[in-house]
Amino acid sequence: MPRSNRPRRPASGKGAPAGRGAGRRNSADVPELDLERARAGIARRESAPDGEWMVRTMTAKNAEKTYICPECSTAVLPGVAHLVVWKDDHLFGAAAGLAERRHWHTNCWMSRSYRYR
Secondary structure (H helix, E strand, O other), X not given: XXXXXXXXXXXXXXOOOOOOOOOOOXXXXXXXXXXXXXXXXXXXXXXXXXXXXXXXXXXXXXXXXXXXXXOOOOEEOOOOOEEEEEEOOOOOOHHXXXXXXXEEOHHHHHOOXXXXX
């Protein structure tokens, strides 16, 4: 059956708009979604021989400060993508683990040694 190019009739009969955006009000008030920030803001859990870790990706755009990587003891410079890592199974709870988070180079985290310190 061929398609009709005529606009659809409003459901209520009062001239309400139909189709895309029909139920939206003040669509200009909705902020634009920053996909890069949304993807980077979610932490993932990783299991390793040295415990459970929460790992969050820090994009180059959001990296604004200088940190020292605990593995190689060199600087993680502003504008360099890296990882923010904290212990999920901390002895004093999740809040203490989050307070002791560290910024790692991505390669350092992937190739870290599991030395017990």
